Amino acid sequence: MLPIEEAAIILKLMGDKTRLTMLKLLEGDSCCVCEFVELFGMSQPAISQHLRKLKDVGLVKEDKRQQWVFYYLNEKHELYPLIKCVLSTLPSQHEKLLQLTKDGKRIECCSIKGENSQDDKGTNVRD
Amino acid sequence: MLPIEEAAIILKLMGDKTRLTMLKLLEGDSCCVCEFVELFGMSQPAISQHLRKLKDVGLVKEDKRQQWVFYYLNEKHELYPLIKCVLSTLPSQHEKLLQLTKDGKRIECCSIKGENSQDDKGTNVRD
DNA sequence: TTAGTATATAATCATTCGCTTATATAATCA
DNA sequence: TGATTATATAAGCGAATGATTATATACTAA
Numbered sequence: 477m478l479p480i481e482e483a484a485i486i487l488k489l490m491g492d493k494t495r496l497t498m499l500k501l502l503e504g505d506s507c508c509v510c511e512f513v514e515l516f517g518m519s520q521p522a523i524s525q526h527l528r529k530l531k532d533v534g535l536v537k538e539d540k541r542q543q544w545v546f547y548y549l550n551e552k553h554e555l556y557p558l559i560k561c562v563l564s565t566l567p568s569q570h571e572k573l574l575q576l577t578k579d580g581k582r583i584e585c586c587s588i589k590g591e592n593s594q595d596d597k598g599t600n601v602r603d
Numbered sequence: 604m605l606p607i608e609e610a611a612i613i614l615k616l617m618g619d620k621t622r623l624t625m626l627k628l629l630e631g632d633s634c635c636v637c638e639f640v641e642l643f644g645m646s647q648p649a650i651s652q653h654l655r656k657l658k659d660v661g662l663v664k665e666d667k668r669q670q671w672v673f674y675y676l677n678e679k680h681e682l683y684p685l686i687k688c689v690l691s692t693l694p695s696q697h698e699k700l701l702q703l704t705k706d707g708k709r710i711e712c713c714s715i716k717g718e719n720s721q722d723d724k725g726t727n728v729r730d
Numbered sequence: 731t732t733a734g735t736a737t738a739t740a741a742t743c744a745t746t747c748g749c750t751t752a753t754a755t756a757a758t759c760a
Numbered sequence: 761t762g763a764t765t766a767t768a769t770a771a772g773c774g775a776a777t778g779a780t781t782a783t784a785t786a787c788t789a790a
Contacts, residue, residue: 481620487689
């Protein structure tokens, strides 16, 4: 496919306020599905379907930890320079995550990079 | 509207290969409707409708000269930095214009910046 | 004035999109 | 084990999208 056509596909996917906000959030940290459900106030299937689209074109990758699925930006994507430059023009969405933490809704999952803290499961919090 | 929502609208509009190519072409030069019709091999109404959408959000502006309407990038657009950074990651489409010139299909219109050469109308060529 | 060229708009239509509800799968917890 | 929690998928539906054809408008040329 022509590079400009590939770029158009990526831009169309980013041209949705929910997905664009998701990507901006993922610029700073990984998030799991239930955090997005909480943040956007949308149904869980709606969130899953947005993430599926982002995953299908390789914009995000997933990391299954315990009962959660964490999504993160795929910095190896062929068009990552395009993605990065778009995200860099957007205002930070980090305060949304801070609020989630304050509300005790942030998921803490300790198996990051293979580690596992057996005595820290459940509704734990990060940030 | 939130900045991220405005950005999503712009990105959605850029997320179409025809419009994205139009914008990349306009990065270097202004073009008129019939040139786009020739370049994309699409119907004239289809081209007009794409340009209308770009104009409605202020991404392009128009400049009527004689019987033609030339479109050009609106560098004053609030989100021009976003637009510019996206376009900068795309491959040049200039050879399309060169080919158009070779085919004698490029429109030469001399009323640029108020000038008017009365003895140079019709199917003239630029480039 | 009339014919031709350039452009815009309206109506239509098939496709895509984004959501919903219902349901399936997998992991955890009691 | 059975209940709960997290996630994914399928079906359905209304709205948006991108093209087409038909038509209207405006400028140019003879």
